[in-house]
Amino acid sequence: MTLAAEIGSMEMLSFLVGFLGLTCWVLRSVVGRCYGRHASARFGLTLPGKLAWAVQELPCLLVPLYVVTCTPAQRLSHWPNLILLAIFIIHYLQRSLIFPFLIRGGKPVPILVFLSAFMFCTLNGYLQSQYLSNYAVYSENWVKDPRFITGCAMWLLGMLINIYSDNILRNLRKPGETGYKIPRGGLFEYVTAANFSGEVIEWYGYALASWSFEGIAFALFTTCVLSARAQQHHRWYLEKFEDYPKFRKVIIPFLY
Ligand SMILES: NC(=O)c1ccc[n+]([C@@H]2O[C@H](COP(=O)([O-])OP(=O)(O)OC[C@H]3O[C@@H](n4cnc5c(N)ncnc54)[C@H](OP(=O)(O)O)[C@@H]3O)[C@@H](O)[C@H]2O)c1
Numbered sequence: 084m085t086l087a088a089e090i091g092s093m094e095m096l097s098f099l100v101g102f103l104g105l106t107c108w109v110l111r112s113v114v115g116r117c118y119g120r121h122a123s124a125r126f127g128l129t130l131p132g133k134l135a136w137a138v139q140e141l142p143c144l145l146v147p148l149y150v151v152t153c154t155p156a157q158r159l160s161h162w163p164n165l166i167l168l169a170i171f172i173i174h175y176l177q178r179s180l181i182f183p184f185l186i187r188g189g190k191p192v193p194i195l196v197f198l199s200a201f202m203f204c205t206l207n208g209y210l211q212s213q214y215l216s217n218y219a220v221y222s223e224n225w226v227k228d229p230r231f232i233t234g235c236a237m238w239l240l241g242m243l244i245n246i247y248s249d250n251i252l253r254n255l256r257k258p259g260e261t262g263y264k265i266p267r268g269g270l271f272e273y274v275t276a277a278n279f280s281g282e283v284i285e286w287y288g289y290a291l292a293s294w295s296f297e298g299i300a301f302a303l304f305t306t307c308v309l310s311a312r313a314q315q316h317h318r319w320y321l322e323k324f325e326d327y328p329k330f331r332k333v334i335i336p337f338l339y
Pocket residue numbers: 119120132186187188189190245249252253255256261262263264265266278279282304305308309312
């Protein structure tokens with residue numbers, strides 16, 4: 084395959100990731116129920132939450148490991164490529180090796196949802212790592228470009244918001260509890276789904292820093308999946324808690 088054709092296939096995979104995001108958004112809006120508090124018996128067999136989260140996110144670590152060790156990965160001798168791949172891997176080290184083991188009383192995950200997440204992580208792990216390791220060409224000055232610096236800062240801010248907010252949710256439950264309470268503090272004072280706000284900021288930061296179809300496709304996917312879920316959470320809190328703060332928006336402070 085020529086280089087142009089190979090780059091073309093990376094772009095096709097990016098369109099696929101964006102398309103999958105839009106499909107998830109439509110399905111979530113139509114079918115509604117999915118996992119966690121919104122899970123439905125219609126989804127059939129389930130897996131324990133910790134196991135499902137650890138395994139389904141793992142391809143975003145293992146596939147990049149394969150790409151880095153078993154392909155030429157010649158672009159990783161350049162700082163921008165190396166830093167961007169490190170950003171992606173750091174997120175998934177947290178998501179698949181730390182986050183699952185901290186979950187308190189998390190609901191089981193339907194096998195269908197688990198398999199979809201596993202396949203998506205395999206596809207996206209391949210797309211991002213293959214693009215950064217073997218195709219993306221940046222000038223050496225890219226690390227000083229305002230887009231790269233702003234994008235990396237956004238990624239870091241988003242990741243801190245995401246981890247801090249997931250921690251607030253986790254601490255709403257004492258060990259052994261499985262119920263729900265109104266989250267307070269941090270960005271939760273402004274939005275229902277502060278952990279999702281952080282995740283969305285993270286991936287737009289990555290998209291800006293990588294200035295690529297591949298990055299923007301993943302940010303779009305995350306926006307579609309998490310905005311639909313945040314909307315479900317928001318409606319659920321309003322129905323469940325009479326004293327739920329009316330001022331809170333869904334996912335973007337003051338706006339939505
Ligand atoms: N990049 C992507 O496309 C993507 C997609 C999905 C998720 N994620 C990320 O994965 C992480 C987890 O996602 P999620 O959908 O599971 O988040 P979530 O619905 O907010 O739940 C996170 C955890 O907190 C618990 N929890 C939530 N609200 C609670 C409350 N009011 N009281 C007590 N416990 C509460 C949940 O328990 P239960 O399980 O019992 O509800 C679950 O264990 C997030 O950081 C998210 O950003 C990323």
